[in-house]
Amino acid sequence: MRFTRRTALAVVGVAALLAPAACGSGDDSGGSGGKNVEVFTWWADGGEKAGLDGLVSTFGTACPDYTFVNGAVAGGAGANAKQVLASRLQQGDPPDTFQAHAGAELQDYINAGQIEDLSAQYKEWGLTEALPKGLLDNLTVDGKIYSVPSNIHRANVLWSNKSVLSKAGITSEPKSLDELFANLDKLKNSGVAAPLAVGKDWTQLMLLESVLITDLGPEKFTGLWNGSTDWNGADVAKGIEDFKKLLSYSNKDRDTFDWTDAEKLVMDGKAGYQLMGDWEAADLDAKGFKDYGYSVFPGNGETFQWLADSFVLPKGAKNPEGTKCWLKTVGSAEGQKAFNTKKGSIPARTDANAADYPAYQQTAIAAWKTATQVPSCAHGSACSQGFQGAANSALGKFSSDQNVGELQKAMAAGAKQFAKK
Known part of the structure; x- marks a missing residue:
């Protein structure tokens, strides 16, 4: 967080x-x-x-x-x-x-x-x-x-409103990004305004990280933070493209939302999914909302992103x-x-x-x-506060301009500037 x-x-x-x-x-x-x-x-x-x-x-x-x-x-x-x-x-x-x-x-x-x-x-x-x-x-x-x-x-958990998914004809957990995109289309076609609930900066960094775990695999993902994986690589560019596509299914006011605001969209049936850490389980329970499901983010497999x-x-x-x-x-x-x-x-x-x-x-x-355990930059186990701040700023800009190349350059620059000494 x-x-x-x-x-x-x-x-x-x-x-x-x-x-x-x-x-x-x-x-x-x-x-x-x-x-x-x-x-x-x-x-x-x-x-x-x-x-x-x-x-x-x-x-x-x-x-x-x-x-x-x-x-x-x-x-x-x-x-x-x-x-x-x-x-x-x-x-x-x-x-x-x-x-x-x-x-x-x-x-x-x-x-x-x-x-x-x-x-x-x-x-x-x-x-x-x-x-x-x-x-x-x-x-x-x-x-x-x-x-x-x-x-x-655990950071890489996908939460859902089970009733909303059921009404859209979704009966199983997505195991891949393609399956998630298909489910998001079903939600959109069933009238759900924001199939994927998203909040501001750091919550978008969480979502990007989960996508990169899927597209790069755990070893190369970890390499983004220790310098062994190049942020300028084609596989990272694909991950950012997939992230951009996911944002197209999200609420337009995401940059004004905290994670609990995005969570409320799920609780109120205005969204089907939210990517969030597993503190969400206790928060939903504390608020008396029981109709939720959870699974590891699609494509992350047996990877546990920890903080x-x-x-x-x-x-x-x-x-x-x-x-x-x-x-x-x-x-x-x-x-x-x-x-x-x-x-x-x-x-x-x-x-x-x-x-x-x-x-x-x-x-x-x-x-x-x-x-397999991998760290989280969004939550400090993978990167410094300086890198976090740079990443969040870059994601705030990307949320508006959707420029994949510029986000990739910004993340590469942040990695170089705040590299571990």
């Missing part, structure tokens, strides 16, 4: 408006003896808020000496939250902890010297044994680990000991169960009991163990 960069003036303006809520811990949060722990997230609604509430409840039991202070800033994908956070970090006013996507996205904070090494805590809390090696490898930078993951999400929400210890945090208690709770079996059963994600730990989870999470837990 990503963001679009604003001007510095806009960032400061948003920060000023939201600072009382985000910084409301007061004098009693200062120093290692303070009680308040300000937890900065973008989990303010639906299944995300329900998951946070479950984690907060566990924190209250595990860390009775500390008080949770909610620093959440609303806005899908952290659009507003990341702007406010950047301003606070620059001003030397960090929250006690903040949410960040695990993977390449953390490199920005590491390079800026804004977060602390947690390697010692990993050993102390048994996380080096509880988390899978592949995830630990992704979290490790120059031999150090800087965040504690609360979950694993992980995680928490860090900022340098200069007012209450580092309280933060460590929060981080220990986030990484604990109890904390991950309380969080993930409500948020729609699966635990990062390997000792979870699948039977404790709703139907969708059980399928995701099984797939995580066997599927």
Whole structure:
């Protein structure tokens, strides 16, 4: 879940408006003896808020000496939250902890010297044994680990309104892009205004990524982010053409929509499909909508595009000991169960009991163990925030001008500019 960069003036303006809520811990949060722990997230609604509430409840039991202070800033994908956070970090006013996507996205904070090494805590809390090696490898930078993951999400999931599909004569899940296009035509011919619900920038990057996984395969897709696959290739151009065709079936006001607005089109029967991460399951459940279906994006096969929400210890945090208690709770079996059963994600730990989870999470837990894993740029596991911002800007332009060549050039330029050092 990503963001679009604003001007510095806009960032400061948003920060000023939201600072009382985000910084409301007061004098009693200062120093290692303070009680308040300000937890900065973008989990303010639906299944995300329900998951946070479950984690907060566990924190209250595990860390009775500390008080949770909610620093959440609303806005899908952290659009507003990341702007406010950047301003606070620059001003030397960090929250006690903040949410960040695990993977390449953390490199920005590491390079800026804004977060602390947690390697010692990993050993102390048994996380080096509880988390899978592949995830630990992704979290490790120059031999150090800087965040504690609360979950694993799957990004490449196609959601649907089963009643809308049935009325259009669609009786099976599409297994290829051609089958998806055929189904979208059926929806359009049945009178569905927006067969495919789409939101703005980062949600379009998610959709493009899923198409590229199909057209390139998992190995070449991963190569887009590590430099081994050329963004200027003919196979990438085909992927962008397929993406352009998918947008032709979407709502015309997509660039004004957050992911939940697109989701509402599906809930209201005004759309048949939406590509979104599996936090959508918990959000739909929290909103009481049960008539939904889900499948891996057509052509992605046994590929699991992953992302992980995680928490860090900022340098200069007012209450580092309280933060460590929060981080220990986030990484604990109890904390991950309380969080993930409500948020729609699966635990990062390997000792979870699948039977404790709703139907969708059980399928995701099984797939995580066997599927080919690829990262997500839209959600920070594959690329830096700089690349995300460049990609989102390019996609915003493409949404209007539909120029395949220009989008391909822009993505290639972003990859070169923000290449991993």
